[in-house]
Amino acid sequence: MAYKLLENEYDIEKDDNKVFNLNEIETCFTDYFLPFDYVLGDYSYGKLRLKGFYDKNNKKVTKINNYNDIDEYIKKYCAYNCKFFIIKKIKKWYFLLNCVLNMIKYLYKG
Numbered sequence: 001m002a003y004k005l006l007e008n009e010y011d012i013e014k015d016d017n018k019v020f021n022l023n024e025i026e027t028c029f030t031d032y033f034l035p036f037d038y039v040l041g042d043y044s045y046g047k048l049r050l051k052g053f054y055d056k057n058n059k060k061v062t063k064i065n066n067y068n069d070i071d072e073y074i075k076k077y078c079a080y081n082c083k084f085f086i087i088k089k090i091k092k093w094y095f096l097l098n099c100v101l102n103m104i105k106y107l108y109k110g
Contacts, residue, residue, distance in 0.1 A: 005029045008089050013038065015085040024048055025087075035060065038067050042074070042084035051077075 002009045003022055006029065012020055025041060028050050033039050036052030043049075054061040056068050063069065070086070078084065 002090055003087070005087075006031060006034060008034055010039070010087040010089055013086040013088040017083040017085075019043060019083045020085040020087070025050070036065070037089050038070070039087050039089075040070060040073070040084060041087070042078045042082050044079040044082055 002011055004010075005026065020041070025048065028041075028048055029039075033050060033052050037055040037058055038053040040051045040053065041048055042051075051073070053065050053067040053070055053073075056066060061067075074082075074084065
């Protein structure tokens, strides 16, 4: 299921503890996070914190925001055993293609 945050669509990449809450993330999510390919949301002392990450192929990727290093980031900078989720930005063309495929499946269902 896709979620709209500002002008981008996102899928839940990981949410093992089922802590993703759209209403809560909407209060913290600003245009600062729009360029990132992934957003990590972690709960530390009952408060939601957000951090953006880029895919390794993104030209803006650095060591501190590389999605490949997200597990290391969680271990170093998040509270021990914290609950977290990761959302992934859906590329516009992918989102449109997915909509068309779902429509075709629906039409040929019956």
